[in-house]
Amino acid sequence: MAAIGKKQALAVAPDITTAKAVVLRGPSRGKAGGYKAPDFTVWVRNRIEGIRAHLALYTNPNSTTYRRWAESARQAAIAMGRDGEHCGRILASLSRAYIKDRKVLPINPYGGWKESMLADEELANEIRKYLQELGKFITAEKLVEFLAREDIMEKHGIETKISLSTARNYLNELGYRFRVEKKGQYSDGHEREDxxxxxxxxxxxxxxxxxxxxxxxxxxxxVITLSLPARVRRTVIWYHDESIFYAHDRRQNYWYHKDAPVTPYRKGEGVSFMVADYFSADFGWLRTQDGEPAAR
Incomplete structure (x- = not known):
């Protein structure tokens, strides 16, 4: 018989007796009896459940795919809500590897199953904490940079840098929406009692x-002129025109969490720049005596 490669060996169907002998459970409780719940991440737990379903379909005489290794893997993948062909092949390899060595657990390939990195609860929590630190200055670019950090990649086994579109999908998956901030009551002090x-x-x-x-x-x-009493002079009213520009006024859209509360807001943020002038209906803008430059 010709030698087969490692990938082929993982897909070879084991005999029924070997498959039935597989026990998926946590470590023993010792003298107390029973077994502890295994401390798996969500990603690993899902794959272990997939292996369990695959082996049950393969070894149970009442299963419609009894003794059919590949078909059992496809049905188990479909039951998990995955693509039967592609993910079925991966599940068959995972099951075969686990049968061969019970200490081998599935490793999250971040993409082999088209699985989001957020399936890793520990990583998802780190991302949430990072986004909270960013506040209203969250961007997809910053999330890409965060997941490309050497310490993050090493800690969570990330091998490749994600794209901007993937980062946007992750932000949406975490509950963030790119929109104009919902504004609560306007609070600028104009309605104070005094x-x-x-x-x-x-x-x-x-x-x-x-x-x-x-x-x-x-x-x-x-123009309606006035007939004023003697020695009563006409009044010319000069109005003060003022505009204030703020450093952060230009940006209106941010990544906001869909459940974020609406809070009162101030008019503008950041460093301000004021432009002021005087004008009247009688003479127009205030000028110097020579009439050339504006008197600002």
Whole structure:
């Protein structure tokens, strides 16, 4: 008989007696009797359950795939919600390797089953912690860089760098959505009791008194002049025009967790830059005496 390769050997069907002898359980409790629950990751546990299902289908006389190794593997893979052909072949190899050496556990290949790295709960928790540290500055690029760190790759057995599209899928899988932040109540202090009192009881009455001695400019451009008593001068009202620009005003979309609470927000964030000027309906923008540069 010609020699067969290692991969072929893993796919060769074992005899029924050998397959039946496989016991999938944790370490013994000793004198107390019974067995401890095995401390497997979700990924390994899923594969072990796949091996269990495969061997049960192969060794149980009541199974429709009894004594049919490859067909049993395909059916077990389908029962796990996987592709019957591709994942069935992988499951057959895992089962054969486990029968040969009970100390060998499936190793997460991160992609061999089209499985997300997030199936590893320990890694998923590390990613969640990292994203929480980033706060609202989460990006797919930063997640790619995090999973490409030497210490992370070595700790979790990651062999290749993920793509940006995969990173975005992981963020969605973890509950994050790239959208404009949901805004709660606007909190800028304009409705404070003392400010409302000053506006209604001091500022607006004073402005009304000035307007009574000012020209009125209609929307059509016409001007209504006033007949003022002797020695009462016309009032020219100058308004202060002010705009404030913030360093972080431009960015509106972030990765937010879908269950993140809505919180009150402040107007703008980061370093600010103020642009201010004065203008009136009578003379326009405030200028210097020579009329050239703006008086800012």
């Amino acid at each position: 400010i409302v009192y000053y506006r209604d009881e001091v500022y607006l009455p004073a402005l009304k008194g000035f307007q009574d001695r000012s020209f009125v400019f209609e929307p059509d451009g016409s």
